[in-house]
Amino acid sequence: MATVVLTTVGQLLGGPIGAAIGALAGRAFDQAVLFKPKGREGPRLTDLAVQTSSYGSQIPALFGTIRVAGTVIWATDLKESREKSGGGKGRPSVTSYAYSASFAVALSSRPIRAIRRIWADGNLLRGAAGDFKTELGAMRVHLGHEDQPVDPLIAAAQGVGETSAHRGTAYVLFEDLALGDYGNRIPSLTFEVEADEGAVSIGAVAQALTGGAVAGDGLATVAGYAASGGDARAALSPLFEAHGLSLAGDRLVADGEAVAQVGGDALVRAVNGKRREPAERRSAAADGVPVTLALGHHDAARDYQAGVQRVTRPGPGRIETGMDLPAVIGPARARQLAAQRLDAAWAGRDEMTLCCGWDALDLAPGAMVTVAGEGGSWRIEAREWEAMAVVLTLRRAAGGGAPSGEVASGGIVREVDAPHGPTILMLVDLPPLGESAASGPVIVAAASGGAGWRRASLLALSDMGEATPLGRTAPPAVMGVVDAPPGVASSLLIDRIGAMEVSLLAQDMVLADAEEAALEAGRNVAMVGRELIQFARAEAIGPARWRLSDLRRGLRGTEWAMTEPAAGDPFLLLEEDRLFSLPDALLSAPSVRIAALGIGDVEPVEAVVAIDGAAIRPPSPVHLAARDDGAGGASFSWTRRSRAGWRWIDGVDAPLVEEAERYMVELADGAGIFRRAEVAAPTWTWDAAARAEDMAAGHGGPWTFTVRQMGVRAIGRPAVMTINP
Incomplete structure (x- = not known):
């Protein structure tokens, strides 16, 4: 007795995957054993998502369009550069x-046409337009043809004679x-x-991987496929199994x-004179x-x-x-295939043995037939x-049923x-923001851009045109421009009427x-x-447009600037982790000039920005008052404010902060x-003698009285009032 099963065609096959191909299609492709344990490991979705660099790692043969991780085949040591940043707000530099x-x-172990997007740690490194989101020197794509040259960077590092061109392998070279x-x-x-x-047919994939030994017409197509495994059979098994092919x-x-x-009249009911059952x-x-x-896909x-x-x-x-x-x-097709494979497993419970005449030798293992008197295909x-x-040993094939309806990708x-x-770069001389007093000016750089901007x-x-690296900007700051200014308001009240756009x-x-x-x-x-x-x-009142209300105006001593906001003025949300503090060494000059360079x-x-020292300048005094001193002069008084302790937690007088309490009056x-x-x-008292002297000199009023607190590092903002004779 001789037996011919599906594995007998192994000697026909050859291809680029693996050294010994073995049998391409055997019982592993049959519905009856679709769910039985297999002694092989074919390609898995996770294999395509994790980048490897191990010696001997398999490189898949790619078809259509698909997303893969690849294998690192060459790398240099890390290149180090030193950057000094910080040093602002009295902090040490870093x-x-x-x-x-x-x-x-x-x-890919076969040629490719192009590379589109690239992700690094799940984030876009290269967009659909070919733009990079992170700095790099260059990227070169070697498409995997048999005549591709060596990469010049690898050749420079290893020597031309020692450098492989990796012909037949598609790879990407990243430089710096x-x-x-x-x-x-x-x-x-x-x-x-x-x-x-475009999409590729399963027949074309099989033909490419077996060197033309196996093909098929009219088969389903896939938008992309990654073939890997120890031989062509392993490479094609997932594709064949999912689509019910043999x-x-x-x-x-x-x-x-x-x-x-x-079946029917072609069945044999006696062999060598011995009766036997023609069908079981x-x-x-x-x-x-x-x-x-x-089904994962x-x-x-x-x-x-x-x-x-x-x-x-x-x-059950x-x-x-x-x-x-x-x-x-797509998800709908994946669900359809999963339903068909489950249907095939259920139908495959039925097995039949037929005793046929010699004409059955024309039927090859793996072929689909119908059986007289039986429904469906076998x-x-x-x-x-x-x-x-x-x-002939037959197994019932799937009926082809599949769920209907819409299927979402999730x-x-x-x-x-x-x-x-x-x-977009902005330099800001910040007023005091914290509760402690600053020891020097606080100048921050805020940078941002459009939706794709990251850092610079x-x-x-x-002044001589020299450029000193400061490091990289903080993450993108929330920046914009004022469309409609908030209008007139008081710094003493919450403005629940006005708004800013x-x-x-x-x-x-x-x-x-908030x-x-x-x-x-x-x-x-x-x-x-x-x-x-x-x-x-x-x-939100439109794309990237916002209306802001319930306003607190002129905070931290900036009430002097309340009349300035106008349409077109810059808007910057102050978030500490999105601001780059300039080092103190740059803040001794009257102004500072910064450049930013992004991708x-x-x-x-x-x-x-002109360095005004807003963080070290005492705020203007408040509650100015003037009264006659009863002797022909005038007495002036006011209340001090501090550039620290703004929250007034303890309810007592604000801390002095400065080395001594001093004021300049004019x-x-x-x-x-x-x-x-x-x-x-x-x-301060403008006594009668001084007043008479000043009026005799022609200063008969009205007068402007100005007072400033004198800080240890800067003179404060003025408080002004007008008095009449």
């Missing part, structure tokens, strides 16, 4: 170290990729690779493609069939990430199973030549894919409401012009200042 690396990542965004390490990269134009000779056959009918039926237990099957609607479709059958059983299909298909699992008869958090764009490098520019730089910048406790903690404080404003309510900047963007009229004095208490 020296940080930035790193970059050059490396090559192999993607900045690693600061990835914890100063080479990130885990995934690539959207376009290996073929091999008949050198042709692929799908469920339901019956080529002939067997067997059926396995129902609870041996899985009740649930989950790549979903283009989810940026080619993994999707899972799960189907459940009615009836507790077995749950799954299968990974490293192909790009697959030939084995063909045995037994004495003068041919015995939600996905997708990063905004927008060009980095130009940098900062440079301090001297602003346009932010990007639609992904968001403002939010309750009283959050406001007390410093939430929703913004610099508008040179006034510090806090808002409790933020209402989207054609040339450096500059900003200049009297002026239309001709200018005619009397100036320095006092050590919040009072």
